[in-house]
Amino acid sequence: MIADGMAVFSRDVTKVFGHGDTQVHALRGIDLDIRLGELTMLVGPSGSGKTTLLSVITGLLDATSGELVVLGQRPAMLSGEDLILFRRKNLGFVFQQYNLIPALTAAENVAVPLLAGGVKRQQAVARGKELLATLSMAHRAHALPSELSGGEQQRVALARALIHEPKLIVCDEPTSALDGRTGHAVMELLSATAVRPDRALIIVTHDARIFDFADRIAHMDDGRIVHLEENRKNVVPANRLIPAPATLLSAESSSSSFGMIGG
Amino acid sequence: MNFVALKMLVADRAKYFGLIFAIAFASFLLANQIGIFIGIMTRPASQILDVVDADIWVMDPQTLYDGEVYALRDYDLYRVRSVSGVEWAVPLYKGTGRAKAPDGKFRTVILMGVDDASLVGAPRKMLVGSIYDLLQPDAAIIDKAGYRYFFPGEPLQVGKTLQMNERRVLIVGISDASAPFQSFPVLHTRYSQALGFVGRERNLLSFVLAKPAPGVPVEDVCHRIEAATGLRARTSKEFSWDAFRFYLRNTGIPVNFGITVMVALIVGTVVAGQTFYIFTIENLKQFGALKAIGVTNRRIIGMILLQAMVVGGTGYAFGMGMAAAFFSSFLNYGPTRGIVLPWQVMAGIAGVVLFVVGVASLMSIRRVLVLEPAVVFRG
Numbered sequence: 001m002i003a004d005g006m007a008v009f010s011r012d013v014t015k016v017f018g019h020g021d022t023q024v025h026a027l028r029g030i031d032l033d034i035r036l037g038e039l040t041m042l043v044g045p046s047g048s049g050k051t052t053l054l055s056v057i058t059g060l061l062d063a064t065s066g067e068l069v070v071l072g073q074r075p076a077m078l079s080g081e082d083l084i085l086f087r088r089k090n091l092g093f094v095f096q097q098y099n100l101i102p103a104l105t106a107a108e109n110v111a112v113p114l115l116a117g118g119v120k121r122q123q124a125v126a127r128g129k130e131l132l133a134t135l136s137m138a139h140r141a142h143a144l145p146s147e148l149s150g151g152e153q154q155r156v157a158l159a160r161a162l163i164h165e166p167k168l169i170v171c172d173e174p175t176s177a178l179d180g181r182t183g184h185a186v187m188e189l190l191s192a193t194a195v196r197p198d199r200a201l202i203i204v205t206h207d208a209r210i211f212d213f214a215d216r217i218a219h220m221d222d223g224r225i226v227h228l229e230e231n232r233k234n235v236v237p238a239n240r241l242i243p244a245p246a247t248l249l250s251a252e253s254s255s256s257s258f259g260m261i262g263g
Numbered sequence: 264m265n266f267v268a269l270k271m272l273v274a275d276r277a278k279y280f281g282l283i284f285a286i287a288f289a290s291f292l293l294a295n296q297i298g299i300f301i302g303i304m305t306r307p308a309s310q311i312l313d314v315v316d317a318d319i320w321v322m323d324p325q326t327l328y329d330g331e332v333y334a335l336r337d338y339d340l341y342r343v344r345s346v347s348g349v350e351w352a353v354p355l356y357k358g359t360g361r362a363k364a365p366d367g368k369f370r371t372v373i374l375m376g377v378d379d380a381s382l383v384g385a386p387r388k389m390l391v392g393s394i395y396d397l398l399q400p401d402a403a404i405i406d407k408a409g410y411r412y413f414f415p416g417e418p419l420q421v422g423k424t425l426q427m428n429e430r431r432v433l434i435v436g437i438s439d440a441s442a443p444f445q446s447f448p449v450l451h452t453r454y455s456q457a458l459g460f461v462g463r464e465r466n467l468l469s470f471v472l473a474k475p476a477p478g479v480p481v482e483d484v485c486h487r488i489e490a491a492t493g494l495r496a497r498t499s500k501e502f503s504w505d506a507f508r509f510y511l512r513n514t515g516i517p518v519n520f521g522i523t524v525m526v527a528l529i530v531g532t533v534v535a536g537q538t539f540y541i542f543t544i545e546n547l548k549q550f551g552a553l554k555a556i557g558v559t560n561r562r563i564i565g566m567i568l569l570q571a572m573v574v575g576g577t578g579y580a581f582g583m584g585m586a587a588a589f590f591s592s593f594l595n596y597g598p599t600r601g602i603v604l605p606w607q608v609m610a611g612i613a614g615v616v617l618f619v620v621g622v623a624s625l626m627s628i629r630r631v632l633v634l635e636p637a638v639v640f641r642g
Binding site (some may be wrong): 051054055058060063080081085086087088091095096099101102104108112113115116117120121160164172242 | 264266267270271272274548549551552553554555556557558559560628635636637639640
């Protein structure tokens with residue numbers, strides 16, 4: 001099916017905050033396709049709409065208009081609870097300020113998505129420790145976030161984003177708080193662990209030092225994608241945007257609780 | 264996610280203990296003040312409730328409570344006895360006199376003169392001696408608190424003497440009489456002897472104590488006495504409530520205690536509620552991250568309620584522990600003897616704590632529910 005290999009499909013997506021004279025057009029007709037297996041970066045100056053686009057893609061904000069399909073789902077069509085379950089199952093987050101829970105150890109922080117999914121504490125924390133070990137963090141599994149360096153916190157946040165095997169990982173300024181060398185190491189780790197053929201990675205960043213890790217870069221300004229650099233690492237064929245939504249959604253399955261797109 | 268909620272709660276020790284202490288001290292203050300209030304407001308009825316032999320108190324129509332009595336005429340006793348449905352009626356004197364110890368220490372005492380023949384009205388909780396020793400000349404029974412006042416540091420024993428109205432008072436027994444409102448010592452003696460102890464009064468008959476005949480409702484007998492004699496007749500329970508109400512209406516006690524209870528309630532609610540609310544607000548970004556990651560609102564509500572219940576339960580337990588320690592320490596201390604912490608008060612305070620943490624939780628939950636999870640992407 002056409003949805004195969006497609007993580008995000010966006011056509012003319014807009015987002016408007018406020019009403020009347022106080023209206024702010026944060027997104028002005030975003031057309032963007034993100035394929036599984038790709039590392040896509042959203043770059044641009046502050047206020048260009050990068051974070052809003054990320055919030056809309058992840059269902060944290062509703063789009064005002066346009067067509068948005070994420071992993072075969074239309075977030076706008078999902079009820080609140082279904083949207084939360086969709087995020088829990090399919091999305092991994094790496095926040096700019098990591099947002100680790102200060103009271104939990106590194107391993108417990110990593111385990112949070114599994115705990116949210118109902119996995120028993122011992123099992124979830126054990127899995128968290130395993131994952132930290134693969135990120136060379138086994139010796140810090142019992143440390144609190146306050147005892148970790150910025151790079152270590154970033155790795156814990158990455159492990160938390162990966163633990164439940166999501167199909168789409170979104171990272172907000174993952175290297176902004178890190179020095180160049182640590183930032184580079186984090187990006188190498190991200191590329192090595194997060195990018196897989198069945199997973200897409202979206203990174204919002206200002207940090208030009210990490211652009212070389214991207215397969216595609218969407219340059220944004222004033223709520224628009226003003227330039228799309230494709231095929232930077234030759235991972236994605238250099239074709240244009242994929243077909244229109246009607247074609248894309250033609251095989252929508254009625255059996256899925258989320259209205260999954262067939263394929 | 265429960266352990267996540269608990270770890271978040273106890274992570275900031277200062278706030279956690281602040282919450283616990285706020286609720287603990289509010290609970291303690293509420294229990295303490297209500298307990299003392301109940302203890303004090305029970306005191307006006309002490310001498311009424313201590314008389315367990317009679318069910319009916321007959322008095323002058325103008326007598327409102329047992330603290331201020333307009334004496335009856337002696338023949339009123341016979342008029343009461345003549346009412347149908349009255350099985351028996353006996354005289355009772357209640358007044359005050361001045362007692363003096365051999366070392367010159369003196370104090371106003373409450374003097375109860377009980378029926379010479381039946382000893383109805385004599386104390387039933389005796390620590391030393393027997394009520395039948397009242398039949399001896401000059402005999403009186405003193406309560407434990409009074410004995411401690413007149414003979415401090417001495418073991419409880421009979422044979423001591425006091426002086427009232429230039430007459431010898433021989434202590435033949437020590438009772439555990441309930442504490443009177445004014446904390447005066449309580450002396451029981453025979454009715455005929457009370458006259459000598461208090462000096463010349465024209466009329467000595469304070470009350471007539473009566474018992475209804477078997478099978479006749481006590482209220483009916485009261486009505487019959489009132490109809491036949493024009494006197495006021497009250498059941499023991501009614502009369503004790505009369506005394507309670509009199510003090511409630513005519514003293515500043517309820518207002519003062521009420522203010523303290525309200526202050527404890529408001530301070531407890533505001534401090535505990537606000538601290539808990541601030542605690543949630545400070546964790547808002549973490550809750551936002553949890554929402555973004557996929558923790559449902561229902562689960563987050565559960566986490567907040569769990570935190571509130573733990574704080575409320577622990578604070579309440581500490582508060583009741585402190586209250587129990589206070590009450591057990593001061594239960595037998597003279598001025599505060601008789602204070603009680605009824606289970607109803609404890610249950611009520613538990614309800615108040617539940618209300619406080621409930622309101623704080625609702626405020627916190629509201630903030631978390633309206634929280635846009637996209638907040639996690641803001642720097």
